Amino acid sequence: MRETGAGEEDIFAELCEARRRDVPYGRVLSSMCTNPHPVAIRAHQEFVNTNLGDPKLFPGTAAIERRCIGLIGELLHLPDATGYISTGGTESNIQALRTAIQLKHTDRHRANIVVPESAHYSFEKASQMLGIAIRRAPLDDLLRADPSEMAALIDEDTIALVAVAGTTEFGQIDPIEEIGKLAQEQALYLHVDAAFGGFVIPFMEKPAKFDFEVPGVQSITIDPHKMGLSTIPSGGLLYRSESLLKLLEINAQYLTSMVQTSLAGTRSGASAASAYAVMQYLGREGYRQIVATCMKNTRSLQEQLEDLGMEPVIEPVMNIVTVGAGDPVGLRKRLAEKNWYVSTTVHPCALRMVVMPHVTEEVIGAFVTDLKKVL
Numbered sequence: 001m002r003e004t005g006a007g008e009e010d011i012f013a014e015l016c017e018a019r020r021r022d023v024p025y026g027r028v029l030s031s032m033c034t035n036p037h038p039v040a041i042r043a044h045q046e047f048v049n050t051n052l053g054d055p056k057l058f059p060g061t062a063a064i065e066r067r068c069i070g071l072i073g074e075l076l077h078l079p080d081a082t083g084y085i086s087t088g089g090t091e092s093n094i095q096a097l098r099t100a101i102q103l104k105h106t107d108r109h110r111a112n113i114v115v116p117e118s119a120h121y122s123f124e125k126a127s128q129m130l131g132i133a134i135r136r137a138p139l140d141d142l143l144r145a146d147p148s149e150m151a152a153l154i155d156e157d158t159i160a161l162v163a164v165a166g167t168t169e170f171g172q173i174d175p176i177e178e179i180g181k182l183a184q185e186q187a188l189y190l191h192v193d194a195a196f197g198g199f200v201i202p203f204m205e206k207p208a209k210f211d212f213e214v215p216g217v218q219s220i221t222i223d224p225h226k227m228g229l230s231t232i233p234s235g236g237l238l239y240r241s242e243s244l245l246k247l248l249e250i251n252a253q254y255l256t257s258m259v260q261t262s263l264a265g266t267r268s269g270a271s272a273a274s275a276y277a278v279m280q281y282l283g284r285e286g287y288r289q290i291v292a293t294c295m296k297n298t299r300s301l302q303e304q305l306e307d308l309g310m311e312p313v314i315e316p317v318m319n320i321v322t323v324g325a326g327d328p329v330g331l332r333k334r335l336a337e338k339n340w341y342v343s344t345t346v347h348p349c350a351l352r353m354v355v356m357p358h359v360t361e362e363v364i365g366a367f368v369t370d371l372k373k374v375l
C-alpha cells in the first residue's frame, strides 16, 4: 500500500478504466446475471453500511429481510416460510446440505447425497466442504432427473435428495412431484435448487410444480440476483419450517443476537433491501412481463439458429437455448473474438445461450449477424 493516499480523481480514473475493459451485458449470452433493476440499485445504495450478521444492531434492516423472505415464501406457496438472504445459490445449496446433516445426526464421513447429473457444481463444493459423498443419477432423454435412477442410488447412509428447477446448462425442470414422493417414502430430506428457475417458473403460462406446494420439499434455493433483477450478491434460502433453520444455529456470544445461522458472518443488508425493493416494485405482473419477453426472445433466437441448421438439444423449457453446432467449443472461441460471449455444455456438448432480460431482440439480431460470419 502507498505511504500517503492518492487523489480521488486519479483513483476513479483508474477504476473507470478497469470498468471499461469489462464486457457489457449487451454482448453476454452466457451468464445468468443481468443488469439489476434501477430500483434494486437504489435500495442497495441505501443499505451499504448495514450488517445482517449482527441483526439486533440493525432491527430495521432485519425486518426488511423478514419481509423479503415473506414475499419469496408467498411466491413459493408458503407465506410463512423461514430463511435468509444469502450471497447466492452456492451458499444456499451448501447450507441446505448442512441442514440435512444436522437433521440426520449421522456419521458424516459415511453420508451421501443423491443428486441428478445436471446438479450445479456448487454441490461438488458442498460435498468437499462437508465431507459427504455425492452420487449423481443419470438423466432421462429430456435431460431431467430420473426418479428411478435416483431411487437406485439411495442407501442407509443417504441423507438428502436434490432436485433442480431450472438446470444450469439446459434450463430443464426435474419431475419434482415424483421426487417429492420418493423423498417421503424414504423419509429423506429434499432440497430443490431453483437458483435460476425460482424467479421464472412462477411467472410462466403453465408453471410446473416445483416448490413448497410439493409435499416433501424441505428447502429451496432461489436467487434474486439472477432472474429476480436484484443486485449481486443476493441469494435466497427458504425452509418449510423454522426448526430446520434453527439446526444451523451457532453460538456467537459477542454478537447482539447471540446466535447465527448464515454461512457468512458479516453480511450486507443491501442484498435483502435490493431484492425486497425490486419485488415490491415489479409485483407479479412486472415479473410476468419480463419472463414473457425473455421467452419470446428465446423462441426467436432458437428459430434463427434452426434456420442456420443448428438443432436444439431440447425444446427450451425456460429462457435457455442449447443447440448442436459441430464444434461448439471452437465456435464459442470464434464468437469471443467478435466480442460475443456464449457458453458450451458438457453432456451433450452444445452451444448454450441464456436469454436474460438484457438479451433483447436487437441484441439477438446483432448476435446472429456475427454468428453467420463465423460459422
Ligand SMILES: Cc1ncc(COP(=O)(O)O)c(C=O)c1O
Binding pocket: 032, 087, 088, 089, 090, 091, 093, 120, 122, 164, 166, 167, 168, 193, 194, 195, 196, 223, 235
Ligand atoms: C441451478 C443453479 N444453482 C446454483 C447456482 C450457483 O449460484 P451462485 O453463482 O449465485 O452461487 C447456479 C448458478 O448459475 C445455478 O444455475
